[in-house]
Amino acid sequence: MVEDVFKEYGEIGINSLELACGCAVKVDLENVVYPAIRELRHRLPNKRFDIPSKRDAEIVAAGRKVEVHRRVYKLGFETDVDPNDIRSINPQTCVAVFQVFQRYAGSREKFTELLEPVYKRISESGASLRFGKGHSIVTTSPEESIAIFDFITVREPITSKLLAINNDTVNIIDPTIGVGDRRQVIGALCNALNDLFVMGVHEELRVAPLIGVLDPSLRGKMIWHARNFSRELDFELLDVPQFNSRRLFIGATVLGTTDRQPPTREELVKPGMNVVVTRPFGELSPITVYVSSLLDNEVASEVESKGIPLSELKCMKEKAVEIISSHNLRAAKVVSKYLPKIGEKFNVEEHIPLASDISGPGIYIFAEIADRTNTSIEVSEVPLLFPEVSEYAAERFLMANATAGTNGAFCLITHENITEDVVKDFKRAGYSPHIIGKVKEAGLAKVRMPKEVLKYVTNIANPIIEVND
Amino acid sequence: MNVRRLPNGEYLLDLRGTVCPYPVLYTRKALENLKGGEVLQVILDNPPSLETVPASVKALGHDILEVREVEPAVWAIKIRRR
Numbered sequence: 241m242v243e244d245v246f247k248e249y250g251e252i253g254i255n256s257l258e259l260a261c262g263c264a265v266k267v268d269l270e271n272v273v274y275p276a277i278r279e280l281r282h283r284l285p286n287k288r289f290d291i292p293s294k295r296d297a298e299i300v301a302a303g304r305k306v307e308v309h310r311r312v313y314k315l316g317f318e319t320d321v322d323p324n325d326i327r328s329i330n331p332q333t334c335v336a337v338f339q340v341f342q343r344y345a346g347s348r349e350k351f352t353e354l355l356e357p358v359y360k361r362i363s364e365s366g367a368s369l370r371f372g373k374g375h376s377i378v379t380t381s382p383e384e385s386i387a388i389f390d391f392i393t394v395r396e397p398i399t400s401k402l403l404a405i406n407n408d409t410v411n412i413i414d415p416t417i418g419v420g421d422r423r424q425v426i427g428a429l430c431n432a433l434n435d436l437f438v439m440g441v442h443e444e445l446r447v448a449p450l451i452g453v454l455d456p457s458l459r460g461k462m463i464w465h466a467r468n469f470s471r472e473l474d475f476e477l478l479d480v481p482q483f484n485s486r487r488l489f490i491g492a493t494v495l496g497t498t499d500r501q502p503p504t505r506e507e508l509v510k511p512g513m514n515v516v517v518t519r520p521f522g523e524l525s526p527i528t529v530y531v532s533s534l535l536d537n538e539v540a541s542e543v544e545s546k547g548i549p550l551s552e553l554k555c556m557k558e559k560a561v562e563i564i565s566s567h568n569l570r571a572a573k574v575v576s577k578y579l580p581k582i583g584e585k586f587n588v589e590e591h592i593p594l595a596s597d598i599s600g601p602g603i604y605i606f607a608e609i610a611d612r613t614n615t616s617i618e619v620s621e622v623p624l625l626f627p628e629v630s631e632y633a634a635e636r637f638l639m640a641n642a643t644a645g646t647n648g649a650f651c652l653i654t655h656e657n658i659t660e661d662v663v664k665d666f667k668r669a670g671y672s673p674h675i676i677g678k679v680k681e682a683g684l685a686k687v688r689m690p691k692e693v694l695k696y697v698t699n700i701a702n703p704i705i706e707v708n709d
Numbered sequence: 710m711n712v713r714r715l716p717n718g719e720y721l722l723d724l725r726g727t728v729c730p731y732p733v734l735y736t737r738k739a740l741e742n743l744k745g746g747e748v749l750q751v752i753l754d755n756p757p758s759l760e761t762v763p764a765s766v767k768a769l770g771h772d773i774l775e776v777r778e779v780e781p782a783v784w785a786i787k788i789r790r791r
Contacts, residue, residue: 257727342728343782346756350782380726380754528730536734538741637765638730640757698764 242416242534249419252455254488258380259411261527261646272345273376276352283356284363297435299504300333300370302401302497303394308448310480310493315340315354315385321361331391333370335407335493337450339485341385342378351376358387377409379487388483390448390493400582401497404441408432409450409491410646414561416531419488420458425451425465427565428490431599431647437568438597438650439503440576441496445475448493452485462490473567500579503652505586508593509613514659515606515677516652518571518666520623521598522696523564523645525630526556532638539636546632556626563625564647570669571650578654578662592662594653602643603696605651606677606687607704613653616686619677622693631695640698653679710735712742712749719748724758725783732758733765736788740771743790748774751786759784 246256309329313321315338344350362369379385392405412419413427429447436442449466453459459482470477480493530553533540543553578592586593594613598605603622610617622643624630630642654662659675666673680688687705694700694707713721722739724732736751743749751762763773766788774787 255726257731260728342756343754346782378728378755380728532730532734535731536738538737539734633730637733637761637768640729640761698761 304396323365326365437572503595530557599648
């Protein structure tokens with residue numbers, strides 16, 4: 241019974257009802273995080289700071305000696321950032337996770353107010369610092385509003401390689417299985433690695449785990465799973481400080497190198513190119529509907545009345561968890577194959593100009609891509625892993641966006657000359673790629689989608705997206 | 710989740726601290742135990758639930774009487790059971 245699992249969580253001080261599944265825990269990027277970052281850029285006195293607004297992973301020149309220095313700071317005016325400490329680290333870049341009390345997570349002004357003192361104190365260090373990939377998650381407890389910074393030093397540069405860095409965290413993958421289950425940890429680590437893999441980055445992988453729990457034995461067990469996974473995937477597990485958190489969170493800062501140019505060439509995306517997804521997506525809907533069916537008999541009956549027996553729903557949930565906790569290294573190698581080496585010409589007839597992780601945004605990724613490339617995109621098909629379950633999740637308002645996932649599929653923009661080869665390579669690597677649309681025009685960010693998408697979201701609520709009649 | 714009866718005869722469901730999908734589920738469950746015409750006040754602090762809870766309740770035919778911010782980033786949704 242799910243109550244027994246929730247009780248098990250409760251015994252170690254975790255309230256299951258506070259835990260969002262997968263990527264469903266982020267602060268609103270479009271309305272809160274990005275506007276706050278834009279505002280902070282203007283306000284910071286140190287002009288040697290660079291805060292990029294939007295990216296899958298931070299990419300810098302690689303070096304022979306790379307170190308991760310983790311610091312945990314309070315947010316707001318009571319921040320305990322020590323500028324002297326940062327000066328002594330002398331980092332080139334950093335990635336950050338902000339855990340923000342959920343009552344402040346909906347307000348750009350309040351969010352800026354919490355972050356500004358932290359950035360200002362860091363800026364007092366005088367470091368010439370680039371703020372790389374950051375993300376913000378919500379907490380239900382005000383005293384747990386914190387910032388976790390991983391400062392990265394890169395010494396002895398290697399000009400033929402790039403270093404990609406990402407951080408990502410989740411609360412939980414599946415609240416109906418044990419909190420210390422291997423799949424919770426591996427899923428969270430795979431999700432963090434996914435933003436490197438989508439860039440084709442897969443060499444010299446390093447993982448600095450981020451496990452926020454109160455119980456030291458649970459943390460030990462989770463680190464043990466991470467260590468075993470490091471042997472399986474052949475990455476280095478870094479020994480970095482962890483911290484106590486009443487609200488569970490699991491993730492990592494991940495690093496990897498590549499000798500290829502990243503697929504972040506928005507300006508090379510042109511009309512006529514294809515939109516390819518590496519597999520159907522929407523991994524989170526069966527997990528959400530399954531947990532809901534265990535808590536509410538009416539949900540269980542409704543699901544069954546839709547022709548989905550609960551045993552089948554459980555199988556779908558298990559499949560979703562399996563997908564989330566399976567790494568996409570093979571997909572990374574395919575992407576890498578279609579990227580030019582550093583110093584070579586980027587030829588769109590041979591190379592993939594743009595790749596992005598579908599994970600949390602689900603169908604909204606196409607709007608993000610249209611916005612980034614300033615093109616109009618026609619999506620003709622939305623391949624979902626569990627369409628009936630996604631439809632039910634949205635219809636019953638259990639998920640606002642039932643196409644969301646974690647450790648998700650990749651979306652690629654490919655020239656028609658290579659699309660077939662790319663698709664074949666992904667099939668050979670064990671994926672189920674679909675050509676789902678086309679870039680139609682340049683100069684106006686717009687997405688047209690089939691009417692069926694309305695079944696999978698409670699409200700499309702995006703001015704860029706138009707739905708066919 | 711406990712539903713409390715208020716002195717004015719309405720019912721109160723405090724869902725502060727919970728995230729999706731639980732506010733939708735617990736609101737729905739609480740309404741099932743009310744009689745037609747009775748009023749339930751749901752207290753929330755999870756911003757996405759401000760969209761999903763009223764929409765799910767309306768879809769079931771209940772009336773949304775009021776959505777009000779009772780303190781910074783805490784909302785009360787008043788629902789009359791159909």
